[in-house]
Amino acid sequence: MGKKGEEREMGMFFDGIIESMPLFVKELIAGGVAGGLAKTAVAPLERVKILFQTRRAEFHSVGLFGSFKKIAKTEGVMGFYRGNGASVARIVPYAALHYMTYEQYRRWIIDSFPGIGRGPVLDLVAGSFAGGTAVLFTYPLDLVRTKLAYQVVGPPKINVKGVVNTEQVYNGILDCFSKTYRGSGLRGLYRGVAPSLYGIFPYAGLKFYFYEEMKRHVLDDQKKNIMVNLVCGSVAGLLGQTFTYPLDVVRRQMQVQRLLASNSPELKGTMETLVMIAKNQGWKQLFSGLSINYLKVRKLPSHLYSRTCVCWIRVSIPHGYVHFSHTHVLKYVGHGCWIQVL
Template sequence: MTVRCTVLSSVSDGLDLRPKYTGILHCMKSIWHQEGLRGLYQGVTPNIWGAGASWGLYFFFYNAIKAHHKEVRQKELGAAEHLLSAAAAGALTLCLTNPIWVTKTRLVLQYSTDPSQKQYKGMMDALGKIYRYEGVAGLYRGFVPGLFGTSHGALQFMAYEELKRDYYKYRKMQSDAKLNPFEYITMAALSKIFAVATTYPYQVVRARLQDQHNTYKGVMDVGRRTWRNEGMLGFYKGMVPNLIRVTPACCITFVVYENVSHLLLHR
């Protein structure tokens, strides 16, 4: 439910006719009154596909790259190696999933300010129309800030790995020992909050580039206009609902991943 509020908040530059919200509760209430329950779940299909594909591909690429580094170095990896492995995994994942995130943004940003604006019936309809009217370039809008955004995953995984390593040392445990769910949740939440607080501005820039209701010349144009019209706070619009949305999902993902990994390795 917070997906749409997050994106609308991040692209709201105060200068157009898009809906204005004072906060996440006001956003949800307004959408409920205007569009009902369906409005709160607009864009949920590509978000599910995008999140599932992104996490799956990310873990696959990350573990493969990390294993390669370990084989070459023949010793425990440090923060720099974890950072580089996660950044490379993020770039590879983005190359495959960017069209899904463009579709999600377009579906979320459908509202009745311009009757002539192309409307999308669903994920596949949006993908088809974006490709038909804008070509491959349309499906890869926001790709450049998305590449900068790989720093988000890189910082998160680096922080997560370092927290785990320090915790194992503190508890005098083996580096492959299994922890309880609460311990995984705590480390996942802390690493996610750290990554979001550090890299959130790129998400605002990326969402605004993908927004069909406004036209920007590029990343620098978004940055200049955001700074001129909204100041520093403009780059952090929607961060609170974003944290509320992504942190629980991140914690669940890491707990499931760690437990399934241990189960498969022991088998």
């Protein structure tokens, strides 16, 4: 009885903590749980995509399944999740910043440009500004994620000089932060941020356009169906990604610039890097790994999975578990996370 009483008291304690939390904090926790599960589910595909985008020599011509076999043989199962910790760690701060700054930008735009109205254009512009702000504050985690995913760490080897070599540059998130900052300063932590920012508004605009076009062909009695909206949003997002994907490749290659051979050309500006990749690596390299995005949508799309999860998450972790219930109005906060709006 004593143990059950302690468990009951602990449950009441956590219930009190959850109840005292502001609504947006509960929403962020729910979004973080769903986003973390989604990103972990597709982490193996993301790892291979980064290796393709950065043109890692060992994976350049072996294809998707050949890459899976090589990672499993060289690094084991955990190799598929290299860098995923940094990706998951970015979810909540990104969503929180997007959530908080969106309303601030929205009010500022309404006050400064009253003629813009309160329609979808306002949401598009405010959302793009909020996304840019969230990217700026959380970008170092994205850079760390790419660097960790880029390095392929095999079992320890002893070379002819008797020196142990694992070809591992970074030993985790903090070590990558520290070495990058010591080597290149704050600028090094933001290498490649420009193409990320350049792609935000075109992506948002294209996604909005494709979404509205698809919704025009949906039957009137289905337009409020949440799954119809989620599917339209997922497909629209994928089409938007396709048109802006070259900027993603540019970003990834700029992020790993310091890990490439010393005789590699210096990557400076976004357009210069774009032209260099097309000239030296071929225009197809600008779309390397794009098919993995399509595969994720066909097999297990992280964005649809996380949206579906958050559709049902209402209260988080009262007794160490996640409780589910139906919600109706969702708001996208980035990284595949949707939060409930009451």
